Amino acid sequence: MNFIETKKSTLVDFYTNIRSHTENLCKPLSIEDYTPQSAVFASPPKWHIAHTTWFFEEMILKKFLPNYDVFNSEYSFLFNSYYNSVGEQLERKNRGLLTRPSVQKIFEYRAYVDVAMRKLLSTSNNEKLRELTILGLNHEQQHQELLITDLKYTFSLNPIYPKYSHNNFISDEETSSGWLTITEGIYEIGHNTNEFCFDNELGKHRVFLETFTISERLVTNGEFIKFIENDGYKKSKYWHDDGWTWVQENNITKPLYWKNINGDWYQYSLSGLIKVNPNHIMTHVSYYEAAAFAQYKNKRLPTEFEWEIASKQLNWGNRWEWTNSAYLPYPNFKIAEGAVGEYNGKFMINQMVLRGASKATAQNHSRYTYRNFFSPNTQWQFSGIRLAN
Template sequence: MLRSDLPDLQNLPVSTTATGAGWSDLPGRYRRIRAATRRLAEPLSAEDCCAQSMPDASPVKWHLAHTTWFFETFVLERFARDFKPFDPAFRVLFNSYYNGVGERHPRPQRGLLTRPDLDTVMRYRDAVDGAMQSLLAEGRAGWHALVELGLQHEQQHQELMLTDIKHLLSCHPSWPLYRPASTGTGDRDPWDSPAPSRWMEHQGGLVQVGHAGEGFCFDNEAPRHTLFLQPFALAERLVSNAEYLAFVRDGGYRNPEHWLAEGWDWRTQLALESPLYWRRGPDGGEWQEFTLHGAQALMPAQPVVHLSYFEADAFARWSGSRLPTEAEWEVMAARSVPAGGPGPANGHFAERAVLHPEPGDGDRQLLGSVWQWTSSSYAAYPGFVPAAGAVGEYNGKFMVNQYVLRGGSCATPAEHIRASYRNFFPATARWQFTGLRLARDLR
């Protein structure tokens, strides 16, 4: 009965393998995840929450309301006793893409929804949370998978709230900050030059990719299947600001040799000279970077972030390497981290959710640092079968002209990250936390 909400909620529609294991914990998870969303809005004024900086982004208030609409429409309306909508008009206003629910407000005009105001949206959240807690306390059957889906959906929107507010604030000439930086972002000095990256090798042959095991996954991660790979190597860490700056200084943005033809046309038309949030200081000074903590000088050892696919690909070609395929990335990640998620060692990402990507700290930055562009066009896995009914209606609707990203970012909730997760965006998208890791053939 669910349909997708893309690009807000790209790959939600089908939850295939979520098991009952974690469902005894659903009331607690519900509380924690809903509260985390609300905390993301705390540093913001009502005006900050209302504005929309581009059609691809949504206002924070809209995210707050839409994630609530999801539970009201798909769970409460069908399972709650004596259901009454909080406000019938919200059915249209906060619908994202679900045609079956009826009309929806045009996406590029979400920033014009000054009504309801932020206070009303917060009361909407309170009301729906109250009704949900009652329902969850009942323990009736049938809606667990839907609630789990709603929580996964909400976690996707948590990341989008951060990327969208970052984009909005970046449009202000003063580059205001979202939240002050906490002190001590790691045990390594981000101002150091990064150590040279080494290569992790894989001998190729028959491998398995796709989601395995019991946890939740989206339908596009299944079925797990066999592939034959050639021998390859992945860089041990992400490409750093220092390395990317060398590309910029080498005239990387001025030389069509490094670029895909379509990427070159795009770069030329927009006159791009650097990643999205870089700018030179006053009087052509040193490069600065806009972060959720405001402007800061470029830190050499940090992973470069906010690249399009075209830029990531151009950098890779300039450096004599290439982007990895998503299968290469996944089998290498499966070696290093448990398939089910980053585990406790990555728990620190949750606290860092609003920090800038951590400095290159010597670990492999596979999960939770920046999304890593792969060379793989987003497509169905072999044997992919859309779910029956409306849940599957939009499966695969977005499987064209988009490229897969892997690994999650510092803005992704830690428990939402896993090695089989497939994020995807068009080759021009830059406002997500997107970077790259190099690959090469072994022979």
């Protein structure tokens, strides 16, 4: 099922399915798992559950459902993420301090909003309502992946290495091989179909690309181990100056979640501590590390435009793939009016683009035009490396 379906009953079902999946992701959790915040960038599960609900109440129910009574007026402040036009918000670093409202109360909040949303979607033909609902569901899918990545970071700090599920999202081998050549030419970039996309994908435009080659495979753990063994983290010649500063100031000597035990590499996964399999695809590396590895191999990272054109001939979707492109607006990009205009545009600085998807990405939430973005020191996403030349 895709997001272009317009039947009201289908949209109600789609809403229910997406919302239910978030709750299914929480089923392995104990009550103690919902509240801790292990880092500024890693929000607690309780906050994710509440914030995705806040979106539907704040952006839709307050505007489209006559006489709607908010569940709790304080939640507009507590669970706003970064929408300044909506109002003030709790500092991100303090999300883990919310021992109240309780987890039970948050799930009551979700249920309350869900009843109102299903009622509204069943009785309204408003096209703007439909568009905002679909945006909200895509927003929720983004938080489903963030729920997984944030949980992993929190669990990784526990010395008993707790197990979340049998699926650890990283134990997959790279089966592709060889290099793909794309000849020079003028290519079209961006999204222009009737299916859903985020506004940062819009503005279909042409780019000229020189002939380039791109690896059909992602870098493996075994290849990255050789980088470590050849003092890759100790040689400044491989690193951007900013990356080298990051390495030294933070004493970075290995990928996130890796640890060396008696000469063998292990990594924390969502199924517990496991031995690093050299044949599995490398994951949880920053842009700095990806670029340094590429330099070590006398290669480079592809631009996001090269990646998009080559993607139609690549097997992608196992890892978010760092590109060598800064996150910038496409030609004719326009920030939307109102709070939804804060969704993407204001972050178009000091970020690098990742393309593709990962094994933690929600189903039906990936497309070759999708532009993910994070700061270059980000490691906790399920990110990997594809080389270009």
